[in-house]
Amino acid sequence: MKDIPVGIEPCSHMRDTVVGMAGGNLRGWRALYAKLHVPRCAKCRAFLNAIKQYFATVESVAKTEEAQPEMAWENIEERWDAIDAKGPPNES
Numbered sequence: 001m002k003d004i005p006v007g008i009e010p011c012s013h014m015r016d017t018v019v020g021m022a023g024g025n026l027r028g029w030r031a032l033y034a035k036l037h038v039p040r041c042a043k044c045r046a047f048l049n050a051i052k053q054y055f056a057t058v059e060s061v062a063k064t065e066e067a068q069p070e071m072a073w074e075n076i077e078e079r080w081d082a083i084d085a086k087g088p089p090n091e092s
């Protein structure tokens, strides 16, 4: 998995796990490990919050586009440029 552009680094061995946690698709021992590690680790906590915010921003742009295809287009483009400049989150 490549970088998600949030400007915060978690513990190096935790990156994929925290990203999975933010996306709600962790299972098994990784989910358990994340539950134990993240609340006790300031870096991973900050990273988790930043990713959640990033996902929420992407989602809100997508929703705005669906709801107001023409009226909000300029606004969307502006916001999307800021997100897109950082690149997409990579899945694997």
Ligand SMILES: [Zn+2]
Pocket: 010, 011, 014, 037, 038, 041, 042, 043, 044
């Ligand atoms: Zn950590």
